[in-house]
Amino acid sequence: MSEYIEIDPNEDHGHHHKETFITKYIFSQDHKMIAKQYLITGVLFMGVIGILMSLLMRLQIAWPEEPNIIFEFFLGKWAPDGVMDADIYLALVTMHGTIMVFFVLTAGLSGTFSNLLIPLQLGARDMASGFLNMVSFWLFFLSTVIMVASIFVEAGPAAAGWTIYPPLSAVELAQGGSGLGMTLWLVSMAIFIASSLLGSLNYIVTVINLRTKGMTLTRMPLTIWAFFVTAIIGVISFPVLLSAALLLIMDRSFGTSFFLSDIFIQGEVLHYQGGSPVLFEHLFWFLGHPEVYIVLLPALGIASEVIATNSRKPIFGYKAMILSILAIAFYPQLFGDIICLFLE
Amino acid sequence: MSTFFTILILFFVVTAIWQIVKIYDLTQVSTVAKDSSQIANDKDNKVNGYLMLGFLIFIYVITIICFIRYGDFPLMSNSASVHGSKIDDLMMVSMVLIFFVQTVTQFFLYYFAYKYKGQKGRKAFFYSDNHKLEFLWTIIPAIVLTVLITYGLLTWSDIMNVDQDEDPIVIELYAQQFNWKARYSGEDNALGKANVRLIDIDRANILGLDEFDPNAQDDIITTELHLPVGKPVLFKMRSQDVLHSAYMPHFRAQMNCVPGMITQFGFTPSVTTAEMRETPEMIEKILNINNIRAEKSKELQEKGEEVLDPYEFDYLLLCNKICGKSHYNMQMKIVVETQEEFDKWINQQTKFKNSLIAQK
Numbered sequence: 001m002s003e004y005i006e007i008d009p010n011e012d013h014g015h016h017h018k019e020t021f022i023t024k025y026i027f028s029q030d031h032k033m034i035a036k037q038y039l040i041t042g043v044l045f046m047g048v049i050g051i052l053m054s055l056l057m058r059l060q061i062a063w064p065e066e067p068n069i070i071f072e073f074f075l076g077k078w079a080p081d082g083v084m085d086a087d088i089y090l091a092l093v094t095m096h097g098t099i100m101v102f103f104v105l106t107a108g109l110s111g112t113f114s115n116l117l118i119p120l121q122l123g124a125r126d127m128a129s130g131f132l133n134m135v136s137f138w139l140f141f142l143s144t145v146i147m148v149a150s151i152f153v154e155a156g157p158a159a160a161g162w163t164i165y166p167p168l169s170a171v172e173l174a175q176g177g178s179g180l181g182m183t184l185w186l187v188s189m190a191i192f193i194a195s196s197l198l199g200s201l202n203y204i205v206t207v208i209n210l211r212t213k214g215m216t217l218t219r220m221p222l223t224i225w226a227f228f229v230t231a232i233i234g235v236i237s238f239p240v241l242l243s244a245a246l247l248l249i250m251d252r253s254f255g256t257s258f259f260l261s262d263i264f265i266q267g268e269v270l271h272y273q274g275g276s277p278v279l280f281e282h283l284f285w286f287l288g289h290p291e292v293y294i295v296l297l298p299a300l301g302i303a304s305e306v307i308a309t310n311s312r313k314p315i316f317g318y319k320a321m322i323l324s325i326l327a328i329a330f331y332p333q334l335f336g337d338i339i340c341l342f343l344e
Numbered sequence: 345m346s347t348f349f350t351i352l353i354l355f356f357v358v359t360a361i362w363q364i365v366k367i368y369d370l371t372q373v374s375t376v377a378k379d380s381s382q383i384a385n386d387k388d389n390k391v392n393g394y395l396m397l398g399f400l401i402f403i404y405v406i407t408i409i410c411f412i413r414y415g416d417f418p419l420m421s422n423s424a425s426v427h428g429s430k431i432d433d434l435m436m437v438s439m440v441l442i443f444f445v446q447t448v449t450q451f452f453l454y455y456f457a458y459k460y461k462g463q464k465g466r467k468a469f470f471y472s473d474n475h476k477l478e479f480l481w482t483i484i485p486a487i488v489l490t491v492l493i494t495y496g497l498l499t500w501s502d503i504m505n506v507d508q509d510e511d512p513i514v515i516e517l518y519a520q521q522f523n524w525k526a527r528y529s530g531e532d533n534a535l536g537k538a539n540v541r542l543i544d545i546d547r548a549n550i551l552g553l554d555e556f557d558p559n560a561q562d563d564i565i566t567t568e569l570h571l572p573v574g575k576p577v578l579f580k581m582r583s584q585d586v587l588h589s590a591y592m593p594h595f596r597a598q599m600n601c602v603p604g605m606i607t608q609f610g611f612t613p614s615v616t617t618a619e620m621r622e623t624p625e626m627i628e629k630i631l632n633i634n635n636i637r638a639e640k641s642k643e644l645q646e647k648g649e650e651v652l653d654p655y656e657f658d659y660l661l662l663c664n665k666i667c668g669k670s671h672y673n674m675q676m677k678i679v680v681e682t683q684e685e686f687d688k689w690i691n692q693q694t695k696f697k698n699s700l701i702a703q704k
Contacts, residue, residue: 073347086669093666161666167603168586168667174521175668261604264540264552265521265585277587277602311460312468320478 027138029130034137035116041137041144042108046099049148053096060084078156090159091177095151097162098185102192103147105295107140107199110234113298114203114227121221123212128205132198139195143188150184158185163284166259166277170251173265183252186245193242200231200238207231218322222308222315225322226301229329230294237290244283251275293329300325386464393461400454404447422625424659424680425595426612427503432596434499438492506610512576515569517661518551519581519588519601521668524661524676527551528564528690536560536696540584540603548701552584555700563696569661569678571613572686578610591664592678594620598664613680620680621657630657 028034056075059068067082078088115133119126127133151157159177160169164185172179207228211220220228247258251272259280260272308315315321384392423432506512516527516535529535536559543552553560571577581590583601590609591598599609620626633655641651659678663671681689 069347073351086672090666090669090671165587165665171586174586262540263585263603264543267545269541269543274604276604278605313470314472316471317473317478319473320482324482 027134029134031115031119031127031130031133034133035112037137038108038111038115038140041141042103042111046103046108046144050096050099050104053092057089057092057096060089087156087159087176091157094159094161095157099147101162101291102189103144106291107192107196109295109298110227110230111137111140111199113302114231117223118203118206118227121224122207122210123215124206124210127202128210129202132202136195136198136202139191139198143192143195146184146188146191150181150188153181153184155179155181157181163288166248166251166280167263170248170260171263171265171270186249189245190242193238196234196238200234203227203231204235218319222304222318222321223301225325226297229325230297233290233294233329237287240283241287244280248280289332297325297328384462389462393458396454396457400451403450422623423594423596424613424615424620425597426614428596430499430503434496437495441488441492506578506608510576512578512610514578514580516580516582517590517601519583519590519663521585522670522674524674525551526566526569526676528566530562530564530695532559532562534559535580536563538582546701548699553696561695561697564690564693565696565699566693567676569676570686570689571678571680572683573613573616573680575683576610576612579608581607581609586667587665588663588667589665591662592659593662594659600665616680616682617659626657630655
């Protein structure tokens with residue numbers, strides 16, 4: 001691996017051609033503009049929706065059973081006479097969890113800060129592939145639109161909790177929200193994962209290949225180390241959630257029994273046999289557990305760098321910090337599984 | 345519609361205030377130009393330093409107030425099962441440890457932010473590595489965590505280990521949206537085979553028992569869970585539709601109910617319902633609840649609605665995994681009683697073979 005790449009001065013890399021409004025602000029390949037797009041879509045737009053949902057839940061908990069004009073205004077038919085329906089409460093829990101964990105904390109945080117800071121702090125002109133970066137954002141935007149659209153479905157949005165354990169999420173008879181709402185949820189998540197993978201691959205390639213002269217791996221700012229490791233965890237664990245989502249779609253729409261078995265609901269026995277919801281739990285938490293590090297690590301990296309810079313000091317124990325970031329990321333994955341094997 | 349206008353007006357008011365503040369800011373720049381520098385001076389640093397210290401004092405004071413006002417020591421003490429005290433001890437050890445570490449590290453965080461605040465003429469001390477120190481503060485937490493986790497694992501395997509020699513009563517907990525059923529295994533202490541495919545609502549075979557299995561004949565299906573005190577119980581959990589979780593908080597017990605699978609959990613109840621009602625903590629708690637209910641009843645009476653009955657303590661089996669619309673209300677009463685009371689109650693229940701409705 002070369003420590004840096006030489007840029008041919010005749011190649012005219014970073015210099016952007018004459019840009020129209022569309023190439024500059026909408027289908028932009030510039031990492032700074034994409035970072036801003038992520039900030040607006042992920043953190044501001046989805047963040048506000050997520051916070052509003054939590055406020056509705058809090059209002060319900062603060063004055064249970066009492067009619068509230070706010071519910072009537074925001075929830076319409078889901079709050080007859082201003083009393084919140086039990087189904088929509090679960091739907092709020094589900095959508096709030098999904099939006100906050102995936103859209104704000106994963107895509108919003110990584111998308112904004114990784115895109116903005118990785119090229120700047122590495123001394124690269126832009127991301128390894130500006131085009132992939134653009135595709136990644138627009139897939140994210142598409143999944144955002146689908147997720148927000150699913151809130152307005154007639155039978156209600158997904159309401160099986162953000163972990164969407166089957167059979168509750170798989171059988172429409174179990175819950176109104178497990179119909180079209182859950183289908184849209186799964187489609188949105190599948191697109192979201194594709195976007196996240198493209199983004200992560202781009203970050204990894206940029207960090208490995210596009211460091212400027214002299215920027216060795218052990219001189220990289222801790223922020224970039226954190227983003228780098230976060231991207232690696234994302235690439236390892238998100239595909240597992242994708243497979244779980246696809247298998248769930250198969251169970252829901254094509255009659256397979258990956259996660260379902262022996263179900264009697266509303267007076268009828270369903271045909272599913274031989275599957276196990278526990279399999280879904282394992283597949284989900286193969287992402288769910290690393291997900292907390294995907295959320296935590298960028299914040300750790302940013303805090304380290306901000307505090308060190310503002311104290312006018314080098315970060316204390318730089319190499320130890322890199323080692324701990326790597327340990328946080330991979331130790332639980334590797335050793336957790338080994339310990340589980342021994343326990344079984 | 346009026347709500348919409350109210351929100352719109354509120355939005356405009358906030359926007360107006362924001363704009364006024366912004367204009368005010370802009371006017372300030374020109375008049376006090378010399379002080380508009382972005383670089384923090386000694387005064388700024390001092391204010392920030394004292395704010396850090398102030399926040400430290402704030403969180404300590406809040407903690408102390410919470411302890412005095414809401415503190416309930418020891419944290420958990422009224423478990424009603426033999427193994428419950430082990431879980432309570434584990435909880436207590438973890439909480440004390442976490443509390444100690446939190447108190448100390450928060451002190452360092454805010455105190456150092458105050459002590460080493462920026463000051464003109466003070467130069468940052470270059471100090472980038474100390475392997476001994478790093479080694480120390482990595483190894484100590486690692487050891488403490490290993491001890492905690494091992495302690496937790498040992499407690500868990502101890503609780504989950506059901507001793508068959510003690511001859512536990514076998515009871516099935518059957519979960520469905522949104523209620524619980526209990527199935528006692530009867531005199532043979534063996535549950536009959538069952539599968540949801542055998543459910544026949546018309547014949548009142550609601551749990552899908554195998555009618556031809558000799559073990560199933562004396563099984564007893566109930567909607568209330570009665571347990572004799574001091575006798576080990578082994579629960580076998582089943583679910584007919586979605587994931588549920590059998591949660592018995594007073595007995596420190598919980599296990600998922602998975603469709604297509606049988607899970608189990610065993611414990612020995614040690615305090616009867618009557619005894620639990622007489623404990624001083626419970627009397628105080630019930631008094632509090634009933635005071636609130638009495639107040640609410642007064643309110644309801646004025647509106648001409650039905651008043652609330654006074655609350656009486658009962659052990660509960662709850663569902664602890666989101667299972668749909670009425671998940672919040674999926675519960676079953678648990679009664680722990682003496683062996684005589686239990687025998688009397690169980691003899692009044694109908695056996696499975698007698699509960700079936702004959703086919704026409």
